[in-house]
Amino acid sequence: MESNALGEYLKARRELVQPADVGIRVTGVRRVAGLRREEVAMLAGISSDYYLRLEQGRDRHPSEQVLGALAQVLQLDALATEYLIGLARERPRAAPKPRREIVPTGILQLLGVLEQPAFVEGRSFDVLASNPLAVALSPRLAVGGNRMRDFFLDEDERSFYPEWEQAAGGLVASFRSSVGTGTPDPGIVQLVGELSLGSEEFRRLWARHDVKMRQGASTRLRHPEVGDLTLEREKLEIAGSDGLLLVIYHAERGSESEGLLRLLESLHAPASPTSAAGSTMSEGFSSPGRARPDEWPASGR
Structure with missing residues (x-):
């Protein structure tokens, strides 16, 4: 449904986390909703360039360690963390055939x-x-x-x-x-x-x-x-x-x-x-x- 599902998910969740939620003091006017990319990267212990590549879809398969750190920064619960990890898994190249759902x-x-x-x-x-x-x-x-x-x-x-x-x-x-x-x-x-x-x-x-x-x-x-x-x-x-x-x-x-x-x-x-x-x-x-x-x-x- 999204060609860059992992990046879209990270961006959407980043925009929902307020700086105060993760201990960042705000001074002046912020022009972004939620956290900045570099703030997420800093809190997750990864480089800003690497996080940018994740959001832009240039790297779609980060390690589970990186995903776990991002999940903590983005304040994801267990279900949302599992969903994030699923987005980073390798997918089949061909779309699946429509499935027939049969009621027992x-x-x-x-x-x-x-x-x-x-x-x-x-x-x-x-x-x-x-x-x-x-x-x-x-x-x-x-x-x-x-x-x-x-x-x-x-x-x-x-x-x-x-x-x-x-x-x-x-x-x-x-x-x-x-x-x-x-x-x-x-x-x-x-x-x-x-x-x-x-x-x-x-x-x-x-x-x-x-x-x-x-x-x-x-x-x-x-x-x-x-x-x-x-x-x-x-x-x-x-x-x-x-x-x-x-x-x-x-x-x-x-x-x-x-x-x-x-x-x-x-x-x-x-x-x-x-x-x-x-x-x-x-x-x-x-x-x-x-x-x-x-x-x-x-x-x-």
């Missing part, structure tokens, strides 16, 4: 019996399978959707999430972490390009190069039929699936939100859980992030 049969069966809204999320945040209550909660959780595309390009998402602005940063950071540091497949490149062209907020957040684990959280939702709900969102890794997650929404027992969730269930007639293979659950499908929207399954939107 057992997970499809589980979706059919869960009494909570649930769906399966792919590495690039495609909705690979979902149950009827998930679609009742949001039609954008139907098979064939993409959580990133819907969140940033569908205006309905802003009214659905009262805390949209607060959630946006974490979503982008989780997406960057999920797609990883290897050579991205063409579908991911296309998705990032589409989001960058269509959303100024995505461009701003993507440029920060934040990374964050894909994890659950308490979420406030504003549903057009039943009103405001506060739900817990769990993200459970599916063993042996190379990055697929089972996402489940649930309400605190006895809460108003639990009652509203049951009301929502009663308002929508039960239907067989859907997947991209047809109108009933099956073994999965090629995720829509790797296909044009007009190639999505008819049952997906």
Whole structure:
């Protein structure tokens, strides 16, 4: 997605660290955001020229010792440090072929019996399978959707999430972490390009190069039929699936939100859980992030 991913990451993180954060006293007017290149080099114990080569992409494979020193200066946590090290690894020259993400049969069966809204999320945040209550909660959780595309390009998402602005940063950071540091497949490149062209907020957040684990959280939702709900969102890794997650929404027992969730269930007639293979659950499908929207399954939107 970036021809100089390591350099772009170093520059973005450097600009987020303030001199006072690393014990540098500021005098006069500074014309750069965050730290200067020479300040990072000094604190990391490397030459300014070498650090400049790293940012400019003229040296893309520093030692782990150098990366560790830079991570400390840039105040990276363990996940961000791992991401930095991954950027410096040798990459295959050829781009990987698009991967077919298959939802295990057992997970499809589980979706059919869960009494909570649930769906399966792919590495690039495609909705690979979902149950009827998930679609009742949001039609954008139907098979064939993409959580990133819907969140940033569908205006309905802003009214659905009262805390949209607060959630946006974490979503982008989780997406960057999920797609990883290897050579991205063409579908991911296309998705990032589409989001960058269509959303100024995505461009701003993507440029920060934040990374964050894909994890659950308490979420406030504003549903057009039943009103405001506060739900817990769990993200459970599916063993042996190379990055697929089972996402489940649930309400605190006895809460108003639990009652509203049951009301929502009663308002929508039960239907067989859907997947991209047809109108009933099956073994999965090629995720829509790797296909044009007009190639999505008819049952997906």
